[in-house]
Amino acid sequence: MAKVAFIGLGNMGGPMVLNLLKAGHDCAVFDLSADAMKAAGDAGATLAGGPGEAARCVDVVVSMLPAGKHVRGVYEGEGGVIENASAGTLLIDCSTIDVASARAVGAAAKAAGLPMVDAPVSGGTAGAAAGTLTFMVGGPEEAFTAAKPFLDIMGGTIVHAGDSGNGQAAKICNNMLLGITMLGTCEAFMLAKRLGLDAQKLFDISSKASGQSWSMTSYCPVPGPVPTTPANRDYQPGFAAAMMLKDLKLAQEAAAQVDAATPLGSAAESLYSLFCNAGNGGMDFSGIIKMIDGDA
Numbered sequence: 001m002a003k004v005a006f007i008g009l010g011n012m013g014g015p016m017v018l019n020l021l022k023a024g025h026d027c028a029v030f031d032l033s034a035d036a037m038k039a040a041g042d043a044g045a046t047l048a049g050g051p052g053e054a055a056r057c058v059d060v061v062v063s064m065l066p067a068g069k070h071v072r073g074v075y076e077g078e079g080g081v082i083e084n085a086s087a088g089t090l091l092i093d094c095s096t097i098d099v100a101s102a103r104a105v106g107a108a109a110k111a112a113g114l115p116m117v118d119a120p121v122s123g124g125t126a127g128a129a130a131g132t133l134t135f136m137v138g139g140p141e142e143a144f145t146a147a148k149p150f151l152d153i154m155g156g157t158i159v160h161a162g163d164s165g166n167g168q169a170a171k172i173c174n175n176m177l178l179g180i181t182m183l184g185t186c187e188a189f190m191l192a193k194r195l196g197l198d199a200q201k202l203f204d205i206s207s208k209a210s211g212q213s214w215s216m217t218s219y220c221p222v223p224g225p226v227p228t229t230p231a232n233r234d235y236q237p238g239f240a241a242a243m244m245l246k247d248l249k250l251a252q253e254a255a256a257q258v259d260a261a262t263p264l265g266s267a268a269e270s271l272y273s274l275f276c277n278a279g280n281g282g283m284d285f286s287g288i289i290k291m292i293d294g295d296a
Contacts, residue, residue, distance in 0.1 A: 001025050004150070005054035005061040006045070007074055007081070008095070009036035012121065013064035015128035016094070016154045018043055020062075023153045030054045051075075052084035060090045060150055067246075068101030075105045082112050090146050091116035094135070096247060099165045099172075099254050106139065106164035115143035118164065119151060120171040124239050132156040136174070138167035172254055175247035178215065179268040179285070185215040186289035189222050193293070200225055221286035235287030242281030245272040 001024045006017040009031035021027055021044050028046040030053070031037050041047050048054035051074045055061050061081050065071050071093055075081045081091065091109050093102070093116070102118040109116035117139030127133040133155035137144050144160045151158045161170040188211065192202040203225035207217045220226040230238040237243075248269040255262045275281075275288045 002059040002150075003028070003057065005029070005048070005051075005058045005081075006040075006063075007031070007051050007054055007061065008064040008066075009033065009040055010064065010066075011125050012094075012128045014039060015125065016062070016064060016133075017045060018129075019131045019154050020150070021045060025150075025153075028054045028058060050079065051077075051081050052079040055081040055085045055089070057086065058089060060092065060147075061085060062092045062150065063095060065093075065095040065097075067095075068097035071095050071097050071105055072101055076108050082108055082114060085112075085114055087113040089114055090143065092119055092147050092150065093117070094119050094121055096120040096171055096250070097168060098250055099168045100257070102138065102168045103165035115140065115146060116164070117143045117147045118167040119147065120167050121155065122171065122174065123155070124237075127156075128154070135159065136161050136167045136170035138162060138169070139164050168250075169254070172247055172251040175244065176251040176262065176265045176268065179244055179248050179272065180264045181213045182215040182219070182221065182286060183268055183271060183288065183292075185213060186221050186286070186292045189289065190293045215286075219286055221289040230284035230286055231289075235284040235290070237282070238284035238286070240281060241272060241276050241283050241285045241287060244285035245269065245276050245281070248272055 004020055004025045004027045006027050006029045009029060014036055017027055017029055017040055028048045029040045030048045030051055037047050063074060091114050106116050117137050119135045119137045121133040121135055123133040131154055134157040135151045135155045137160050148158055161167050189199055199222045220229050221231050223231045230236055251265050252269050275291050
């Protein structure tokens with residue numbers, strides 16, 4: 001079994017480290033939240049006083065942090081991971097951040113003799129708890145091969161997307177598409193309602209026809225057709241609208257950097273900004289149907 005440092009014990013990181021502990025790995029953890037630290041300690045983790053302390057004398061460092069500035073601070077900052085990790089320590093950042101930051105941290109790690117992958121996830125808190133997350137991984141082939149056994153414990157689908165930063169690129173492209181298709185699905189159900197077409201009837205038709213999408217068949221935004229969706233529990237997340245907005249902003253930032261035209265992605269960002277600014281950021285992202293339908 002390996003010695004693992006895990007930095008960032010939030011809604012995703014907390015369940016992920018529990019799966020590593022259950023698999024028998026010796027985990028040292030750090031988070032700014034005392035409650036999160038206590039929960040990990042109660043599960044058997046060793047509590048560290050900071051990222052650098054956690055990263056000393058371990059085989060692997062895993063992180064799950066809010067944004068690029070946090071990742072750069074934890075890895076590149078004074079007293080951080082890169083400064084304290086032993087040569088050859090494997091670094092796995094599972095945060096969803098901007099591509100430029102992921103590539104900068106990857107380059108700094110490489111210069112220090114530390115193999116690194118960016119491995120953002122899809123699957124939400126339920127997938128984190130169940131160990132069924134999808135990991136989109138960027139980085140050198142050797143680093144991906146070394147990281148995969150640890151990712152397999154936390155996830156069900158592990159895909160190597162290419163060089164450093166490509167895991168982040170895959171994540172933001174996927175989630176931009178998800179945001180767009182969810183909005184289209186919401187508009188279709190809203191129009192059906194206005195036209196007097198029952199939501200179940202639309203689902204029965206579109207889920208088997210050319211309008212089919214994951215947003216329709218797996219995450220239907222109206223109550224009824226798919227009993228397991230947030231729509232059936234008053235839009236409790238799930239995947240919060242604020243997190244969708246974060247990913248859409250990252251997609252627009254990346255598009256601007258490479259001069260890519262993404263008008264639908266831009267429209268999706270604007271609509272989710274309106275939704276979140278109205279106080280709905282904690283609601284599931286599929287709850288935007290309430291705004292589209294005039295209820296929020």
